[in-house]
Amino acid sequence: MAAEQWLKAVQEAKKTAIIQDGKRKVHFMMGDGKEMVEEYHLDTNVLTRRAWREKGKLGQDVGWAVEVGDPDPKPLDNLEVSGIRESSNTPIISRRITKVSLEWRIRNLPYPKDVYSVTAENDKTITVRTSNKKYFKKISVPDLERVGLKPEQERISFTHQFNTLIITYKKPPLLIDLEKTILQEILQLKTRKESDVQCPTS
Amino acid sequence: MAAVAAAKVQEVREITRIERIGAHSHIRGLGLDDSLEPRNVSQGMVGQLMARRAAGVVLEMIKDGKIAGRAILLAGQPGTGKTAIAMGMAQALGLDTPFTSMAGSEIYSLEMGKTEALTQAIRKSIGVRIKEETEIIEGEVVEIQVDRPATGVGAKVGKLTLKTTEMETIYDLGNKMIDSLMKEKVQAGDVITIDKATGKINRLGRSFTRARDYDATGSQTRFVQCPEGELQKRKEVVHTVTLHEVDVINSRTHGFLALFSGDTGEIKSEVRDQINAKVAEWREEGKAEIVPGVLFIDEVHMLDIECFSFLNRALENEMAPVVIMATNRGITRIRGTTYKSPHGIPIDLLDRMIIVPTSPYQEKDLKEILKIRCEEEDCEMADDALTVLTRIALETSLRYAIQLITTASLVSRKRKSTEVNIDDVKRVYSLFLDENRSSQFLKEYQDEFMFNELEEQAMEVA
Numbered sequence: 001m002a003a004e005q006w007l008k009a010v011q012e013a014k015k016t017a018i019i020q021d022g023k024r025k026v027h028f029m030m031g032d033g034k035e036m037v038e039e040y041h042l043d044t045n046v047l048t049r050r051a052w053r054e055k056g057k058l059g060q061d062v063g064w065a066v067e068v069g070d071p072d073p074k075p076l077d078n079l080e081v082s083g084i085r086e087s088s089n090t091p092i093i094s095r096r097i098t099k100v101s102l103e104w105r106i107r108n109l110p111y112p113k114d115v116y117s118v119t120a121e122n123d124k125t126i127t128v129r130t131s132n133k134k135y136f137k138k139i140s141v142p143d144l145e146r147v148g149l150k151p152e153q154e155r156i157s158f159t160h161q162f163n164t165l166i167i168t169y170k171k172p173p174l175l176i177d178l179e180k181t182i183l184q185e186i187l188q189l190k191t192r193k194e195s196d197v198q199c200p201t202s
Numbered sequence: 203m204a205a206v207a208a209a210k211v212q213e214v215r216e217i218t219r220i221e222r223i224g225a226h227s228h229i230r231g232l233g234l235d236d237s238l239e240p241r242n243v244s245q246g247m248v249g250q251l252m253a254r255r256a257a258g259v260v261l262e263m264i265k266d267g268k269i270a271g272r273a274i275l276l277a278g279q280p281g282t283g284k285t286a287i288a289m290g291m292a293q294a295l296g297l298d299t300p301f302t303s304m305a306g307s308e309i310y311s312l313e314m315g316k317t318e319a320l321t322q323a324i325r326k327s328i329g330v331r332i333k334e335e336t337e338i339i340e341g342e343v344v345e346i347q348v349d350r351p352a353t354g355v356g357a358k359v360g361k362l363t364l365k366t367t368e369m370e371t372i373y374d375l376g377n378k379m380i381d382s383l384m385k386e387k388v389q390a391g392d393v394i395t396i397d398k399a400t401g402k403i404n405r406l407g408r409s410f411t412r413a414r415d416y417d418a419t420g421s422q423t424r425f426v427q428c429p430e431g432e433l434q435k436r437k438e439v440v441h442t443v444t445l446h447e448v449d450v451i452n453s454r455t456h457g458f459l460a461l462f463s464g465d466t467g468e469i470k471s472e473v474r475d476q477i478n479a480k481v482a483e484w485r486e487e488g489k490a491e492i493v494p495g496v497l498f499i500d501e502v503h504m505l506d507i508e509c510f511s512f513l514n515r516a517l518e519n520e521m522a523p524v525v526i527m528a529t530n531r532g533i534t535r536i537r538g539t540t541y542k543s544p545h546g547i548p549i550d551l552l553d554r555m556i557i558v559p560t561s562p563y564q565e566k567d568l569k570e571i572l573k574i575r576c577e578e579e580d581c582e583m584a585d586d587a588l589t590v591l592t593r594i595a596l597e598t599s600l601r602y603a604i605q606l607i608t609t610a611s612l613v614s615r616k617r618k619s620t621e622v623n624i625d626d627v628k629r630v631y632s633l634f635l636d637e638n639r640s641s642q643f644l645k646e647y648q649d650e651f652m653f654n655e656l657e658e659q660a661m662e663v664a
Contacts, residue, residue, distance in 0.1 A: 082376065082398075084373050084375055084398070085373065085374055086374075087372040087374050088374075133367070133369065133370065134369060136368035137369075138431070138432060
């Protein structure tokens with residue numbers, strides 16, 4: 001999808017905004033029936049969370065898929081029902097966005113820094129490999145896919161500390177411009193404060 | 203070791219599990235050969251050659267999947283194998299084609315309207331084959347570790363380490379998963395897939411890297427490459443759901459409103475329209491395929507005039523299934539009217555049907571059927587006893603004779619015999635009355651029963 005298409009989809013979406021818990025929360029109802037929720041930090045206007053409503057093929061509700069921010073804390077599913085789940089110390093991945101970069105944090109990775117290699121691949125993913133063959137992950141980058149770009153190797157950098165691998169991808173200028181336009185759009189929305197009474201009870 | 207023994211015991215139990223025997227559980231198909239010629243005794247079906255051949259032709263039409271909304275009427279006297287033929291067709295169609303079986307009187311429910319019940323039955327008979335993505339775990343087993351509590355009771359704790367060429371992950375296992383891993387005899391070095399949603403385990407083979415271990419590998423052991431890339435993959439699977447199931451998923455009211463509505467109840471026609479449009483869209487995009495199935499309505503004369511006119515209309519829909527009906531009535535009143543019509547079905551609907559007649563069984567057919575039922579019920583019967591029973595079937599009814607098999611075998615078991623002989627049959631014949639003797643008896647002793655005014659007319663059933 002090219003950048004204009006995504007911008008148009010956002011502009012034409014039915015948007016509702018509210019300020020709650022010190023966050024600006026925006027709900028998007030896209031023209032094609034998709035639903036998206038974004039949360040912005042009030043002071044910095046940086047996106048802290050983005051989630052999509054997932055629908056099954058037959059239209060049943062599946063839940064929310066978190067794209068940016070920490071994944072929803074799941075109620076510990078009963079092992080007897082599901083039968084199998086990852087052990088609690090397997091690596092988990094979460095995404096953040098800062099002003100200038102996209103960031104991934106992979107926790108529970110105890111191996112030293114020289115083990116990892118992070119490469120931009122032709123299939124539009126960033127791939128994490130370990131030379132000791134313990135961890136492998138293809139990370140898709142929806143932000144770049146939406147503006148029709150491929151990840152570039154020279155923008156990728158990574159560090160490792162406290163059992164966490166932090167991958168940083170410097171935002172290309174096209175993406176920075178697009179995010180600015182969308183933010184302007186959102187700041188102009190009529191926003192309800194949490195303290196506003198919606199239906200007076202007395 | 204104990205776990206292996208436990209798994210063995212379970213296996214044995216599964217094989218010897220006894221299925222309950224129903225009236226038509228001996229039927230496994232229509233008993234036709236490749237050129238649709240009926241074999242006289244095959245797959246539990248006996249005689250009724252013309253009707254079975256006709257059913258075979260209909261079956262080909264259904265399998266083709268192109269013809270929608272045809273109706274077939276199986277007409278014949280009671281006990282001439284109408285339901286058996288329908289069951290045979292269901293078996294021959296296989297599991298992938300939806301087959302809904304209902305009795306005509308099932309539509310009279312207080313929960314929903316008659317037409318709603320019919321619509322649901324029709325939509326249960328149309329399948330949609332769609333591709334869906336599921337998450338599977340595919341990898342080579344590095345280690346399985348199962349800890350049992352020292353006391354011997356309580357939950358087992360298990361860990362499974364899987365790897366691909368690139369990575370390795372440890373999984374926690376639930377009790378059920380541990381058991382099924384044991385049952386599949388999964389061990390280190392096997393390459394397996396686990397369907398995350400259903401928990402189904404599939405052993406693909408042994409890893410090539412283990413090919414040098416010469417430990418007891420059977421000749422049928424398959425060697426496969428260790429999988430590449432990530433352990434969890436999304437894979438497309440094809441499965442069939444019925445339109446009714448899609449309706450139910452989409453009609454469920456959300457939130458607190460769910461408290462006030464049952465699970466299904468009536469489904470709004472708007473929901474159905476939406477789903478029809480969606481399915482049509484999928485079909486055009488090649489994402490889904492329609493599998494028209496079969497709706498079997500037994501005792502169809504119990505439907506009333508409204509249902510018949512609804513069916514008339516419903517059959518014209520291009521998404522309609524093939525409807526098979528069965529009736530044992532001759533010229534009788536159409537329910538809900540004062541008009542009489544053949545089979546109790548209005549002429550305009552009869553006109554849209556092809557009618558397959560069934561005829562009463564011959565003596566040798568009866569004998570075959572009784573023999574098959576004896577086998578089905580695990581009952582050894584002496585030849586002369588079988589001849590007597592055939593005679594009884596000929597003079598009373600086949601159903602009565604089949605009832606006598608079970609009772610006679612119980613009587614013979616009481617006198618510790620393995621075989622049912624002629625005396626057992628005579629004994630139960632005198633113990634249990636058939637319909638004829640019962641009405642004879644009633645006529646003779648009419649006066650001694652209560653409320654015995656002789657009614658001029660027979661009781662109306664319809």
